[in-house]
Amino acid sequence: MLPTIPRSNRYNWSYQLYIFLFFVYLIAPLVVVASFAFNDSLFPSLPWKGFTWDWFINDTQPKLGLFHDRSLMNGIGVSFFVACCVTGLSIAIGTSNAFLFERYEFRFKQFAYILLLLPLVIPGVILGISILVFSNTLANGVEDHIGWDLEFLRPGLLLVVLGQFAFITTIATLVISARLKKFDRSLEEAAYNLGASRFEVLRTITLPYLRPAMLGAGVVAFLMSFENFNTTLMLVGSDAPLTIAMYDRLKEGSTPVLNAVSLFLMLGSALLALISILVQKEK
């Protein structure tokens, strides 16, 4: 029960075995994905046919490596672009929301807070569909009444960005609010008292204090956007972000180039995780 409470050896041993098995379960799929990226075989499966870098660098079919696979590389580019847009937008709106909920009292605040949490409760598939439906209604309405065909309201990158932004903003808001809540307001009052204007107080005191949380929220937003599948699936047009491109390959059955791109994603995530942990420490 506790390290201080005596336990039998068998109890200890079986508990530790359970924990060990749990971590094997947790790590196994990732280890498998990563290791098959180096298997010199056309399929990501046993038997092991020797180590190769081909799945990263080879430039001819059938062993087309990741760096020469146009559709996957294009997917990475698209995902990167989308993730940057979503990150920027959600930090901006998230910060503004954090101030709204931490600093101001207004009618229906409780209700508004519930609404704020709503995007987390709605399944990603449905969130994507509802935006698809609404943009379609808008586009059809404009076309019927004015006769313009608004291309950007059709499935495509704009809708993907908006769809991801819709729920990632909630997460950014929660992360930034949590830090703003801990802020000692007397620091602002002191700065004000020392002659700073409202805007200067915000710029020199409050925002620097919030920076770790904003960076942390940014890392989370970037990752969630890069890895999002459910919402994106419903809104995607001709430019497929990486997860969609990978999904299409996965359904067809693919060469280990998919493992290579997965390993690439893992390393990227690990790097970002590391950054966010360092940023958290800075607090």
Added chain:
Amino acid sequence: MSCDLECQHLVKQFDKFTAVDDVSFSIPKGSFFSILGPSGCGKTTLLRMIAGFYEPTSGDIKIKGKSVLSTPPNKRPVNLVFQHLALFPMMSVAENIAYGLRRRKVAKAEIDQRVKDSLERIGLPDAGSKRIDQLSGGQKQRIAIARCMILNPSVLLLDEPLGALDLKLREHMKVELKQLQSQFDTTFVYITHDQSEALVMSDQVAVMNHGRFEQVGTPQELYYEPQTPFVADFVGESNHWEATVSVQDSQRTTLTTTSGLSIQTQTTSNLEIGQTVNIYLRPESITLGQEQTTADNQLQASVKSVLFDGAKSRAIMTNNDAEEIIVSLPQTGEFSDLKAGDKLSLSWRADIAKVFTNQA
């Protein structure tokens, strides 16, 4: 007299650090025993070994004459009142008190009756259905003790339970704890770093430092007859000077402090001329005012500052820029207008100052 609790050569080591170092003691039945020491002296470790949460590195613990080392904490006939009480917030007061009885599969009707009796005994007959967070600090204290006492433990261990209370309540609870102890007639082992708690409540006090017992005795013995410099320093307040032995005859020894104050003390066998010693003199043993030709030590000093603290008011005195001497001010009105610069005569008996050689 039978002993409820006996510890023999207890040692507890954590890696390289020895928290409890060869401690032996025995506690007679029904007494209030305190372990007094600064934080980090090993008193909590000792208590947790008795409760069973740590296993001693070596040594033995006997309760009512039987070794309990192989008995897990949930079966030991000792109970522990935790520092922050550890009342279960998810249960009502009555459920908290009944917890141990339910574990013993006591019949429901009997549990109810005993909980009711117990609540009456601690003067909270109507608190049974309350939640823990509705209680005041003192009430929580009593519930925590009742929760243990309902199991009729051979020994009740208390881990600084008064620490979290404010001063007034703490003073009150000291008296109340003592009363509860005599009412239950159970052996209490109480650990604290607050000397006043230990002195007021205990029959016996052990002063602990660096994992060892420095001295075990009644509060009076500790106060009047400290055996080590640590006890002299830790229990009560003392003026402390370093000095060398300058003159010695069969009755009197003259000591000279580093800045030249000379002090008469009783001769003890272990002192030699030129030896360095430590002198401890309690501020309340010094008589102020009248010239007393009979006094062994007598000197003129001027007031440097007055530290007013009601009954515990003191003055810092100095004689010719030599040593500073802290003196208690009797609250008889005589010294109520004392101020810095006033000149007074100080005197004390030779046998009242405690002298320890350096290596002691």
Added chain:
Amino acid sequence: MNSSQTRLTLILLLSPFLLWLGLLVIIPHIDMFFLSIREKVAPRTYETSLANYAEFFTEPFYWNTLARTAFMSILATVLTLIIAFPVAYYIAKMLRGKTKSILFLLCLLPFWVSELVRTFGWMILLRETGVISSSLQWLGLIDGPIEFLYNDVTVMMGLIYTSMLFMVVPLVSTLDSLDDSLIEAGYDLGGSKLSILKEIVIPHSMPGIISGCIVVFMLTLGNYLTPILLGGKSSMWFTGQIYTQFITRFNWELGAAFCFLLLIVSSTIVWLGLKLSGQTLASTVAKS
């Protein structure tokens, strides 16, 4: 700050909030609701009716799929709790200092990687030509290849895997807040391991259990990738059905109705869970 200035800032902060939530969440859902109560009677002519909802109830395949999805989600939630609790307890109570934070991080790390990659890993392990099947053949335990994919047990295992993080994190944080001395006090007063677990540890960690369960349930119910990839065509997952209606059959009206039915089932079960445990959405979802 004077009151007109306060008002101005409030409006400045409130408008992006309302624009974001209104345009991207609330109005789209209202629009989708209108779509769901619309029936196509002739090309480009529509009537308001509940026909789409009626179709759901009259076609057993649809409501079976929803019932099955809900049931599997509840089961996955319970199993996740049972598997995660000992792990969370171990991390929160048995470990100290560095080992504790490392093991906790190790629990989180797999979830920084896309669900797609993790599911891909399970496919490599479990499919007919996969690692487990090949290894078992090599060991001589089975004669021919075995297909571990495309059955309910595998789907369940995948769902539990995906949900693990959202259970472990709230559990570790509530168990962390349980004062060790409460457990020791229970033990000192004669409690056994089981009774302490039942009367002290579980009641204390109830908020964490509930919030973990709610989040896991919602995520599982709305999951798409895991059931489709690990369960294949036979998975009968309701989000898969929604996708079919929208993208494959292009029957948006029925698909919209399905979305609402899923939302209703999800909110009802979550609401029941919150009511039974006396907690609020804000106290559970916002923390995780």
